[in-house]
Amino acid sequence: xxxxxxxxxxxxxxxxxxxxxxxxxxxxxxxxxxxxxxxxxxxxxxxxxxxxxxxxxxxxxxxxxxxxxxxxxxxxxxxxxxxxxxxxxxxxxxxxxxxxxxxxxxxxxxxxxxxxxxxxxxxxxxxxxxxxxxxxxxxxxxxxxxxxxxxxxxxxxxxxxxxxxxxxxxxxxxxxxxxxxxxxxxxxxxxxxxxxxxxxxxx
Numbered sequence: 003x004x005x006x007x008x009x010x011x012x013x014x015x016x017x018x019x020x021x022x023x024x025x026x027x028x029x030x031x032x033x034x035x036x037x038x039x040x041x042x043x044x045x046x047x048x049x050x051x052x053x054x055x056x057x058x059x060x061x062x063x064x065x066x067x068x069x070x071x072x073x074x075x076x077x078x079x080x081x082x083x084x085x086x087x088x089x090x091x092x093x094x095x096x097x098x099x100x101x102x103x104x105x106x107x108x109x110x111x112x113x114x115x116x117x118x119x120x121x122x123x124x125x126x127x128x129x130x131x132x133x134x135x136x137x138x139x140x141x142x143x144x145x146x147x148x149x150x151x152x153x154x155x156x157x158x159x160x161x162x163x164x165x166x167x168x169x170x171x172x173x174x175x176x177x178x179x180x181x182x183x184x185x186x187x188x189x190x191x192x193x194x195x196x197x198x199x200x201x202x203x204x205x
Contacts, residue, residue, distance in 0.1 A: 024165065033164060036160060040192075040199055042154075046146055053141065053191075055142040057139075078115075078117050080115050152188050152191075156185065160181060163181075
């Protein structure tokens with residue numbers, strides 16, 4: 003009975019203790035400092051830009067893929083032909099009479115520019131490159147989900163360390179390393195966004 007009563011008192015006291023921690027000036031300052039970090043919207047935009055999967059880009063690529071099947075495949079080539087012509091030479095006094103006294107040769111070089119076009123009828127009906135571009139839209143959704151999950155996992159660990167700092171040093175170190183790991187992953191997925199923000203804050 004006494005043990006049950008004690009557990010009930012602890013349960014009732016827990017929210018009050020948490021509320022007191024939030025009202026603590028040091029806690030408020032620490033939580034406020036988190037607002038200086040990139041927002042989720044900024045992280046998502048940086049990741050989409052880094053992976054080049056924004057809707058405008060994929061839409062443009064889809065249009066170009068569709069037009070590519072309509073336009074012909076153009077081949078351009080250049081070739082040269084050497085031709086030699088032999089001309090009989092007669093005596094100047096009796097030109098056209100009697101056998102020739104010699105023979106002259108003339109070599110000419112002819113260049114040809116060859117242009118040809120061809121269409122692929124199956125591609126006019128179905129261009130597989132359009133499907134490849136469509137897959138980029140799926141990649142866009144995947145990038146958004148991944149960075150959002152990493153962002154809030156990291157933020158929960160940060161808030162947890164502020165509101166309920168572990169008494170055990172090993173536990174605290176493990177959480178701090180996990181935050182560093184998530185920070186490095188997000189930094190890599192956003193083209194160095196967290197590094198740039200940290201450098202500006204140091205300056």
